[in-house]
Amino acid sequence: MRRPRALVLARIAAAAPAPTAELPAAPIAVQLPALNDLHGNLRPVDGPAGAITRRKPDGTLESVQAGGVPQLAALLDRARDGQSDTLTVGAGDMIGGSPLLSAAYHDEPTVDALDALGLxxxxxxxxxxxxxxxxxxxxxHGGCHPEDGCSIPEHPYAGAHFPYLAGNVTYKGHDEPILPPYWITRLPSGPRIGFIGLTTRDTPQAVPAPYVRDLSFEDEVPRVDRYADELDRQGVKAIVVLVHEGSPPPGPAYDDDCDTKGPASELRGRIRSIAAQASPKVDLFVTGHSHEAYVCHVRGPAGRERLVTQAASFGRTYTDVRFTVDPATEDVVVDSARARNHVVDRAGPEDPEVGKVVADWEERSKALADKPVGYIAGDLLGRGSTRPETPLGDPVTDGQVEATRGDGAQLALLNPGGMRADLIYKASGNEGDGVVTYAEAFRVLPFHNGLITMTLTGDQLLEALRQQFSGINETETRVLQLSSALRYSVDMKRAGADRLLADTVRVDGKPVMAGDNFRVTVNSFLADGGNGFTVFAAGTDRSGETTDTASFAEYLQAYSTPTTPFAVPPADRVTFL
Structure with missing residues (x-):
């Protein structure tokens, strides 16, 4: 069952080693239910972005809708029942990019729900x-928002009742992290366990530059080694790393085997090298960031195979990690570590306590959330689309041009990660099929980024399109969503920037010439060079007064009615050869 808040608070206060307890002789079974990348999605996400692909007994695949924190809490209660040595852990992005239910109150609802859930x-x-x-x-740590004040005036926000760890994040010029690098607790059966927490060193490329310009994000491996040594000197032998860095999935199904060809056969990306190189004192890794579910093994520097796990995003699955601790050494028996991801059935039972927390916050934003802002004739897929250019990206960028024509905008470009959801025709509440509520529009563009209109030369526009396939985007392509004035072709058989066929690029039907000037609208994240699109940081004559969220809602209101809903776009502005 979920542990009461008082015990969680006591553990936070008791980070220093407690007096040695008499340990049992038999190996101690430990459970770590693990979450990552919730992004404030307290309720299930509609459409493909909220689905999980699983393999049926006959080997074919099926897609099932999943998620919901009250449903997740009920599953965790059941999984933890009878487990005395159990700790629920997270691997980052629990907040941020959140839907209206959480974002309207600066993600305090999500922290409340995670407290109630037992994180x-x-x-x-x-x-x-x-x-x-x-x-x-x-x-x-708590306190009211500096601009919006207390979400609930009679109950000022108290902060999280679980520790946030940031072992590789420092203020520039300083060595100590801005939050604790690790947390030590003593299990009820006696042994201590330490958790080292880090985020990806690439955070500056994924966050608006002004918010991280005073911070340094250090390489993960040296920081893991440093804090593993510190824990070891304190006598803590059982060490788990919670790191927000991940891999693509091993296959299309959420529980496909990652180790069919040996250790780490399907684990890719930087997390593989982190897990392979980090201190042998670390016993296993719980990861995040890639939004994919996997259970893999990696051979570490001492030759031992170590477990590396991740749950899917948005609360669609959780990972049940289990291992034993040797009572004589208080260290993890590494070969004992096992894990499995479990789907959170959105139609499953809800935990009543967590359900009430979510429902109470829901009621506070209901009037704004349920307001109709548009009408659609079918599913407009964005986050859940399998195509580089998405049907939802077309109206989002067209709306951005419409909102910034007063600044001279001719075209708009949007990073694909800026869209966090889909617009689904079938109603999720009482609004009726095809009705888009403000909450649904907000879920698509939750960052409330400012729109910046800038001047780019023809050369700079072409370079922006090349950067979709080069630099940090060469191995993981990011195709920008684009408004209707822009057309071009790419050849995906080529490599890097050469994929762009520059002579096919047209704006309003005319070839782009080096000396041309174009007024281009992007969000503030891209305007500062985010996601490796550094050319936007050189754009000149900047202006802007509205946001991506507002422009999208206004566009839907202006160009759709109950009798003339917005049609599903063909998404054919980019030709892929």
Missing amino acids: DVTSVGNHEFDEGPAELLRMA
């Missing part, structure tokens, strides 16, 4: 920095 500790992720370090510290 014991989490690392930070890149999205914990979406509003800068001061806001992250407020989320951790």
Whole structure:
């Protein structure tokens, strides 16, 4: 069952080693239910972005809708029942990029729900920095928002009742992290266990530059080694790393086997090298960031195979990690570590306590959330689309041009990560099929980024399109969503920037010439060079007064009615050869 808040608070206060307890002779079974990348999605996400692919007994695949924190809490209660040595852990991005239900109150609802759910500790992720370090510290320690005040005046926000860990995040010029690098607790059966928490060193490329310009994000491996040594000197032998860095999935199904060809056969990306190189004193890794579910093994520097796990995003699955601790050494028996991801059935039972927390916050934003802002004739897929150019990206960028024509905008470009959801035709509440509520529009563009209109030369526009396939985007392509004035072709058989066929690029039907000037609208994240699109930082004559969220809602209101709903776009502005 979920542990009462008083015990969680006591554990936070008792980070220093407790007196040695008499340990049992038999190996001690430990459970770590693990979460990551919730992004404030307290209710299930509609459409493909909220689905999980699973393999049926006959080997075919099916898609099932999943998620919901009250449903997740009920599953965790059941999984933890009868487990005396159990700690619920997170691997970052629990908040940030959140839907209206949480974002309207600066993610305090999500922290409340995680407290009620029984979260014991989490690392930070890149999205914990979406509003800068001061806001992250407020989320951790409490206090009212500096501009909007107290969400509930009679009950000022008390902060998280679980520790946030940020072992590789420092203020520039300083060595100590802005939040604790690790957390030590003593299990009821006696042994101590330490958790080191870190986020990806690439956070500056994933967060608006002004919010992280005073911070340094250090390489993960040296920081893991440093704090593993510190824990070892304190006599803590059982060490778990919570790191917000991840891998693509091993296959299309959420529980496909990652180790069919040996250790780490399907684990890719930087997390593989982190897990392979980090201190042999670390016993296992709980990861996040890639939004994919996997259970893999990696051979570490001492030759031992170590477990590396991740749950899917948005509360669609959780990972049940289990291992034993040797009572004589108080260290993890590494070969005993096992894990499995479990789907959170959105139609499953809800935990009543967590359900009430979510429902209470829901009631506060209901009037705004349920307001109709538009009408659609079918599903407009964005986050859940399998295509590089998405049907939802077309109206989002067209709306941005419409909102910034007063600044001379000719075209708009949007990073694909800026869209966090889909617009689904079938109603999720009482609004009726095809009705888009403000909450649904907000879920698509929850960052409330400012729109910046700038002047780019023809060369700069072409370079922006090349940067979709080069630099940090060469191995993981980020195709920008684009408004209707822009057309071009790419050849995906080529490599890097050469994929762009520059002679096919047209604006309003005319070839782009080096000396041309174009007024281009992007969000503030891209305007500062985010996601490796550094050319936007050189744009000149900047102006802007509205946000991406507002422009999208206004566009839907202006161009759709109950009798003339917005049609599903063909998404054919980019030709992929």
